[in-house]
Amino acid sequence: xxxxxxxxxxxxxxxxxxxxxxxxxxxxxxxxxxxxxxxxxxxxxxxxxxxxxxxxxxxxxxxxxxxxxxxxxxxxxxxxxxxx
Amino acid sequence: xxxxxxxxxxxxxxxxxxxxxxxxxxxxxxxxxxxxxxxxxxxxxxxxxxxxxxxxxxxxxxxxxxxxxxxxxxxxxxxxxxxxxxxxxxxxxxxxxxxxxxxxxxxxxxxxxxxxxxxxxxxxxxxxxxxxxxxxxxxxxxxxxxxxxxxxxxxxxxxxxxxxxxxxxxxxxxxxxxxxxxxxxxxxxxxxxxxxxxxxxxxxxxxxxxxx
Numbered sequence: 001x002x003x004x005x006x007x008x009x010x011x012x013x014x015x016x017x018x019x020x021x022x023x024x025x026x027x028x029x030x031x032x033x034x035x036x037x038x039x040x041x042x043x044x045x046x047x048x049x050x051x052x053x054x055x056x057x058x059x060x061x062x063x064x065x066x067x068x069x070x071x072x073x074x075x076x077x078x079x080x081x082x083x084x
Numbered sequence: 085x086x087x088x089x090x091x092x093x094x095x096x097x098x099x100x101x102x103x104x105x106x107x108x109x110x111x112x113x114x115x116x117x118x119x120x121x122x123x124x125x126x127x128x129x130x131x132x133x134x135x136x137x138x139x140x141x142x143x144x145x146x147x148x149x150x151x152x153x154x155x156x157x158x159x160x161x162x163x164x165x166x167x168x169x170x171x172x173x174x175x176x177x178x179x180x181x182x183x184x185x186x187x188x189x190x191x192x193x194x195x196x197x198x199x200x201x202x203x204x205x206x207x208x209x210x211x212x213x214x215x216x217x218x219x220x221x222x223x224x225x226x227x228x229x230x231x232x233x234x235x236x237x238x239x240x241x242x243x244x245x246x247x248x249x250x251x252x253x254x255x256x257x258x259x260x261x262x263x264x265x266x267x268x269x270x271x272x273x274x275x276x277x278x279x280x281x282x283x284x285x286x287x288x289x290x291x292x293x294x295x296x
Contacts, residue, residue, distance in 0.1 A: 034227075034228035034229075035228075037121060038260070039263070040269075041228055041233075041263065041264045042222070042227065042228055042229070042230055042231060042232040042233040042234075042274060043137065043232075043233040043236075043264050043267045043268055044232060045228060045229055046137040046138070046139060046230045046233040046234065046266065047137050047231040047239070047267070049137075049138070049139075049140060049230065050137055050138045051257060053138075060140065060143065061140065061142065061143075062140040062142050062143040062144060062184075063143060063185070065140050065229070065230055066184070066226070066229040066230065067229075068229075069228075071295070080226060
């Protein structure tokens with residue numbers, strides 16, 4: 001999984017959601033959660049974890065991972081790492 | 085017992101073929117209203133660990149439980165403790181718990197002796213190395229957060245490292261569950277079909293090594 005390095009964090013995240021969860025770009029929003037995205041299951045959550053660490057060059061602790069239950073929360077995590 | 089109606093035979097053949105699942109699902113509902121129940125389960129197998137996602141470290145614990153440690157699991161699962169104890173006594177099945185920061189978040193049962201699918205009334209002796217996963221659960225408020233995936237990744241690595249393979253049975257209409265296992269490298273290797281009240285049972289199983 002690879003995004004363009006020129007992309008801003010929002011665009012990278014949108015691309016990851018398209019690749020992992022098949023969410024079309026126009027449907028991408030802060031409100032997306034496992035309840036609203038059909039493909040967002042336990043295994044895809046781990047795939048998302050790997051992609052976030054690799055694409056954004058960050059480390060995510062296990063207690064942080066289990067709280068990443070919406071796009072808004074992922075953006076908050078990235079913002080906390082100076083990637084907002 | 086009257087002969088199986090032609091309509092039911094058509095759907096039985098559809099189920100055997102594994103095609104047109106949406107049509108089959110609609111047909112089964114119609115047959116159920118007519119008093120004919122056809123239960124279809126798909127069997128999935130995994131004997132490789134190269135499709136597994138990376139998992140986070142720290143905080144998680146997986147432990148094999150002894151018979152005297154089953155009470156909290158039975159309570160968690162709202163199941164009969166005696167049934168759980170009998171699984172260990174009769175089949176030597178294994179119960180594993182998953183904890184996070186010391187708190188119980190899930191469990192699953194593994195059998196190395198026999199594959200049992202109660203919905204189908206089906207039992208099959210397992211070959212050496214085969215492990216059948218059944219009766220697993222993650223706490224409801226913690227689902228879709230990676231717990232079950234992490235649990236499975238650890239179990240698959242353990243079984244595959246020992247040269248074995250993992251088998252599960254899923255109701256054919258449970259598309260979400262089938263998708264979850266497919267992402268971990270499971271492939272469909274069989275179908276079990278039960279037609280009642282005629283008790284016609286058909287079972288097909290193919291070793292994953294025979295698949296392309």
